[in-house]
Amino acid sequence: MKLLHGSDFHVGLANYGREVEEFGRSFDAFVDTAIANAVDLAVASGDTFHGRRPGPKELRIVAAATRRLVNAKIPLVLSTGNHDGMATIADPDSQTLGWLDAMQLDGVYVGIRPMVIIVPGIAAVSVLPYAHKRAVDDPGLTLRERTDESSRILEESIAELSRRMTTFDDIDHPYVRLPRVFVGHLTTESASLGAEAAMQMGWDTTVDPAVFDPFDYAALGHIHVGQQVSPKAWYAGSPDVHGFGEEADDKRFLLVDVERGRDPIVTILPTSPRPLIRRVVSAAREWTEVDEPFPEGAVVELRLRPSGKMDARVARDLVDAMRKRGALFVQTVVEEPEQVRSRSRALEAEAPVTDQVDAWLATQDAPESTKARAREIAVRALSVQ
Known part of the structure; x- marks a missing residue:
């Protein structure tokens, strides 16, 4: 199964004289790359939008690009991120991408809550939306205790998604040979941070990348530096340079060959952001x-x-x-x-x-x-x- 992995498009961002359309072109380029490589599945792992209230221009950009994937019969799986996640903590119906989920487009799967998605004949995909540690709102806990508890809950959520897939292990199960993919927007303990390092310090919930071992590929978002964090887990990174501090980072999409029971084979496809x-x-x-x-x-x-x-x-x-x-x-x-x-x-x-x-x-x-x-x-x- 051939998969294209992109993340952190931040459609709606406009800075340093750059217009909204510039970041929208990165999402268009993602769709162009998926079609040109005739992939079986496209995955966007969070922060498709820069904000929780995208304007008409941003909505049109993403809707038009998504329609092109639908017309090309390439399934698309999207996770939500911290920028385009829930407007209200613990309320999945307030997810920014809820409108796209509600449209029920053929082959478009939006992870507004933890779920296992079966893309028929292609893959079994576990999607985990961005989890903010403010969801653990216990005034009796210190900041460190709350962070540790958030990490425990997040790792258990990932393990639960993996356990749901063990029901496919019966030799006669129709999904037994489907590659198992995880899609999420989060921070791993081993990730090298870029310009967001100061923001992440003491704030983000982190997980041990070993939690992704039961999957055949983990498509991660949130960290703008593209990198591999375990044999199965990769950050695509952002395809654009968002600000100073990222100017030396290599920007890319990831073309991934995924098979059940084998480490993924990843090819880096460089993008061409403005210098x-x-x-x-x-x-x-x-x-x-x-x-x-x-x-x-x-x-x-x-x-x-x-x-x-x-x-x-x-x-x-x-x-x-x-x-x-x-x-x-x-x-x-x-x-x-x-x-x-x-x-x-x-x-x-x-x-x-x-x-x-x-x-x-x-x-x-x-x-x-x-x-x-x-x-x-x-x-x-x-x-x-």
């Missing part, structure tokens, strides 16, 4: 040093560090020059000299940045892989001179 580029300029440098052309349509973060008071006209001229060299949008950040010197003096007077970050991380309840990625981001940010 995001960072540049630092100081008054001590010649402005011509940033005269190199940018990729057409690039988004640029320009960090200005003048040695004295900067004439705003100079900054505007530099932004205009970057636009003429291909930049779509230039975000400027100006550091005042005294701010830069004060930061330097404070850092010199205190312990090294790495020691400060390590001391703070030691107080946090999070997996070591999460701490390592958060440390990397924090040290890089605090070390800017």
Whole structure:
């Protein structure tokens, strides 16, 4: 069985001069890729929309793309995420994708609640919507206890979905040979986090990726860095660069060959997101040093560090020059000299940045892989001179 896995499209996001249609084109590209590769099943593992109240334009984009899959007779399974999940905690009927489920389109399966879906002749799919730890609302529990309880409940929910599939193990059962796929939007203990590391620290419920071992493939969403977290489990990652902090990540869809009782064979299909580029300029440098052309349509973060008071006209001229060299949008950040010197003096007077970050991380309840990625981001940010 050939499956296309995509995630975290965030249709409706518009930033850095980019319109809503840009992120919508990623969902269109997902559908184009599914049709071009004649896949048996397409899977979108959460955050199809950027918000819980998508506007008419976003709804039209997703509805039209979904119709193309229906016309191509390619089944589609969608899970909900934290961005497009329940408007009311523990109320599945408030799921953002509820309208699509209500349409009952042929071959379109929407996981607005935990369920096992049989895609006839293709796969048995367990879908688990995003589970927020606020659902464990016990004021008698500490934050750590509530997080641990949420993780236990989440892992038990996944195990229960797997147990439901054991009823297919009878040799005479019609579904005995169907590949078993898990689709969910969640964080695993071993995942390498990207720009969302600070957000995840101490907030998200995490699970041991070994919980996916009974499945033939686990199609995961939520983490924007595409990666494999166990022999059976992969994050597709986001197909677009959503902001600075993701600009170095490889963006992709995953084409997966899945068979019952065998580890999946995964082929990475790179996407082509708009480039995001960072540049630092100081008054001590010649402005011509940033005269190199940018990729057409690039988004640029320009960090200005003048040695004295900067004439705003100079900054505007530099932004205009970057636009003429291909930049779509230039975000400027100006550091005042005294701010830069004060930061330097404070850092010199205190312990090294790495020691400060390590001391703070030691107080946090999070997996070591999460701490390592958060440390990397924090040290890089605090070390800017």
